[in-house]
Amino acid sequence: MPDTTTRAVRRRFRPTAATREAVAGWLFVAPVVTILGLFLLVPILMALWVSLTDWNGQGSPFLAGVPYVGLRNYTRLFTEDNLARQDFMTSIRNNFYYVVIVVPVQTVLALGLALIVNGTRLRGRTFFRTAFFFPSVTSSVAMSVVFLFIFANSGAANHLLALLGVDGPQWFADPRGVLHLLLGRIGLVDPEAPPAALTGGGPFGLSWWEWLSGPSVAMATIIMLVIWTTSGTFMLMFLAALQDIPVALEEASMIDGAGRWQRLRHVTLPVLRPTLFLVLTLGLIATWQVFDQVYVMSQGNPAKTTLTPAYLSYQTAFRDFEYGTGTAISFVLFLIIVILALVQRRVMHGRADRPRLRRPAWTRRS
Amino acid sequence: MRCGNLRNAALRLAVCGMVLSSAACGGFGDGRQVRQSSGPAALRILIGSSGDAETTAVRRAADAWASSSGNTAEVTPAQAIAQQLGQAFAGDSPPDVFYVDASRFADYASVGALEPYGDRISDPADFYANLRTAFTHDGRFYCAPKDFSTLALIVNDDLWKRAGLSGADVPTTWEQLTSVSERIKAGGIVPLVIGDTHERIGAFMVQAGGWIISPDGRRAVADSPENIRALRYVQTLLRNDLARFPQNLDAGWSGEAFGKGEAAMTIEGNWIEGALRADFPTVEYSVHELPAGPKGKGTLAFTNCWGIAAKSPYKKAAISFVEAMTTVDQQLAFARAFGAMPSRRSAKDAFTREFPRDTSFVNGAEYARGPVNAPKMESVLADFDAGLQQLARAAPETILKRLQKNTQDALDD
Missing domain, CATH: 1.10.3720.10 (MetI-like)
Structure with a gap:
């Protein structure tokens, strides 16, 4: 691929050739762009939409009746x-x-x-x-x-x-x-009765003890x-x-x-x-x-x-x-x-x- | 400049593609009113088959119905029926008739996927009452129960004798279950193997008078003293090595451990008969009703119904098909083919005459409880199962409190 400066130079002096090149380029990549777009990009965007709805899997998620819930999910x-x-x-x-x-x-x-x-x-x-x-x-x-x-x-x-x-x-x-077992083996804590300081609470609904398992x-x-x-x-x-x-x-x-x-x-x-x-x-x-x-x-x-x-x-x-x-x-x-x-x-x-x-x-x- | 235009064109193409594919994916029609097709129906039937025997039997019955009614019926056995149905509903092309597991029924009914035809089938009151309850949502009886099974106590006769026990020792109460298990354990045999899920241990909750949700299905009642009592009892069995989970005996499920002679008793449904016949034909066993708990007898029922899609264009033909599948004669034919117990009470006598060993299973129908009939409970119950797997170590109160909270969340949702 020619680097940007030579391309710019060419464009200034021979615009038709550059355009032709670009068209040809797009033509060559068109099949891949279409296939990737249709089977990769579009499904991803569709999934993104589904993630913003409360769709229950009945019929299409793109109908008017599908409840939009924003970022609630x-x-x-x-x-x-x-x-x-x-x-x-x-x-x-x-x-x-x-x-x-x-x-x-x-x-x-x-x-x-x-x-x-x-x-x-x-x-x-x-x-x-x-x-x-x-x-x-x-x-x-x-x-x-x-x-x-x-x-x-x-x-x-x-x-x-x-x-x-x-x-x-x-x-x-x-x-x-495994970490619980190790801690138990070296006698730091008893896995059957973990210390209350760890089981009491922790971020995101799991206790520290659970995070550290x-x-x-x-x-x-x-x-x-x-x-x-x-x-x-x-x-x-x-x-x-x-x-x-x-x-x-x-x-x-x-x-x-x-x-x-x-x-x-x-x-x-x-x-x-x-x-x-x-x-x-x-x-x-x-x-x-x-x-x-x-x-x-x-x-x-x-x-x-x-x-x-x-x-x-x-x-x-x-x-x-x-x-x-x-x-x-x-x-x-x-x-x-x-x-x-x-x-x-x-x-x-x-x-x-x-x-x-x-x-x-x-x-x-x- | 030109390049920019091209880029715009490409973008436009992508957007077009998106619109087109979304149209192709679902269509723009409103699915609520489905036009009914006249003329001969081409029914598509999806079954979650237990094996070749069931597939063949259902195919044969469907062919007979098709030729006598002038329609066609194509029976497809599903690989994973829950996923296949989920995808079919999402794709707006569900099969006309399909098996609906009672534990998933509320999920389907609550999203409007099922046609509530239950009362349009002949003599609906003939189906066992608790099976009808299992397929009732918002007061409407949706679909006809196909067949059912209940849990019973399966006893290995050889091991039983080796432990010096006789037929009179088969436990009928929790106390007897404990004492008998201790005698078996003394002989160096694992007394009981039981699956580590609510679908087995839940039977003890029923026997103690508890359950997960209230009878009207609106409230969670999981942390009741009855349930705590039931789990404590099972915990005692586990802690004293009177009961083991199949995983601890190196088996995929209780039937395998029982067939290998690893345990003297297990709690399973009548599907164990076919499994033992196929894999462990030499095992001698007998079937008994489950021991009663403090609140009397209790067991769990498992059942499927013949669901009809709300979006089927052939509802009339579909109902006539289900009618043909649920006659007493047809249910007995299914029983002979793959051991399914008839869901119609009027078939009970003929069935027990032909299959005397299944009497204990059928008797359970009178006091059995169907699966939790509420939507969005699957992950809640999976979480409960995860708790039950730790039952030997964890406190029953903690497990049940968590179940209570999650159940109430799901019911409120």
Whole structure:
């Protein structure tokens, strides 16, 4: 694409050509614009309208009789003390812990795997690449079902734990929060009788104790599944970036006397930064939208500890016929994702310039 | 400049697309008055089938009705009937006739999706009274109950004998249930497996004289002393390991745990017979009425009705179809095909003669309570279930107080 100055110059001197170019351009993109508009933009706008109404799912939401309620569907998710808010906040809490664990772990794991299978010393690299990538190309529903078997109360996981003399938990039936269990284990609080200061109250209708539950054991199982399946995909991205690093760069740093760790820290990672940003962003978006694992494995149970906003939105709309609230939830989720992605971009960009100006330590040494 | 015009044109195109698609999505007609088509009807029937046996039986019955009445009837088994109906109503093209679960009935009736035809079917008083109540909204009897089931106590005869118990030991009161369970537990067997939802534990609330909403359906009465008493009793069973939830026995539902011989008793409906026959054919069991609580006998009823869409263009034909599906003979034919219990009282004797083991289930019809008949209760009850899952640890008062508040909110809404 010509940059703006040359375009402006051209326009001044040869307007017909520029116009022709523009028309041709629009013509070429017209199919995509139409398809995206019709199947993406228009439905989103329609959903936005539904989120402002009390539509009960009878007939079209665009008829005169559909009650317009303004922002009420949104305010009842935040300000009114009712079940809708409680469910929504519970789902936000669950998903928050899910994101906080899944995104860093899967990123580090993916990077680690990529470094391993990129190394020249490993034998049978192709085999391991395929093996690590395999979960990513398998249907998530099939994987979920396999996990259901592995983590059944008398499944493989608990048999393995039994060999080690550990009495495994009832994975998918266990609503206890992992953080609660940890706090109980180190003797800080008694999970059976939490301190009144924490149960007394808290923001948005959930007590502090409920906010601080951590993911439930059931959710932790889903977390394990997701980390296992997605790290393969991201490994592939890291691997592609790693193979783009010129050998000369590595050799130069070796000549400069950099050790393995220094090379990773000051050569490999800075080059990988764009990929890291991509992986983190994709991870963040995907984890806030987790749906199929919940749908297949737990339907929000036990005790709502695997309820996520995406699943709650679906359930509210199609099972309770509260289409307004359901779409409102999905728009709030959309906002959360956009804001977090922007914050992340700011953070990563802010860091991007500084380290390059500073000379790496090993070159300063001599 | 030109570019700007083009951008405007694109915008206009997008707006046009939006208007067009919204028109296509719903149409601009007002759905309140639906024109009735004359001539032969082409009925679309959506059923939430329990399996191939039911689908085949309903198809056969529908074909018979179609050929004798000169109409056509197409029966489709649904994958997930609640979602499919929700989408069909939203798309303005609902099937003419469909199953309506009693627990969802009020949701459909309150938004005007159902045709209130109940009194236009022959001899409506013949349907069990509590089934008619389950399908009554604002004083109008909406739709004819298809069939029903109730909860009963299912006893594993082998385990029963192994625990040194006889037929005379089958508990008829809560006290006996406790004492019998203790004897079974002493023999190293799990006494009772019970589903962790209000659809099972709720039976104890009925036996204690409580329920979630008042009989007129206007007030929440969830935190009554009767309900607290019922949940305390179940909590005692759970805490003393006299009862377990199926998840704790590594089963998807009680029937599976019972079939595997993990527990001596369970509380389920007559669907367990088909499941045991299919998956655990060697299990010997007997069926008994549930033990009575402080306020007498009580159980829960589950039922579907033949809903007719308010927007159907073939209402007359649809009613004639439902009429044919709810005759005594047809209900008995369904019973033979897939074990459904007839919703007409006049079919009871013939049914119990043919299926003596189901007598305890049918007897429950007299004192059974149907699902909560109020709209917007699904998420409230799901929340209650989440509370019940923690019943062994949590205080019944807290669980019920939360249910009370949420129920009242839903009723006021």
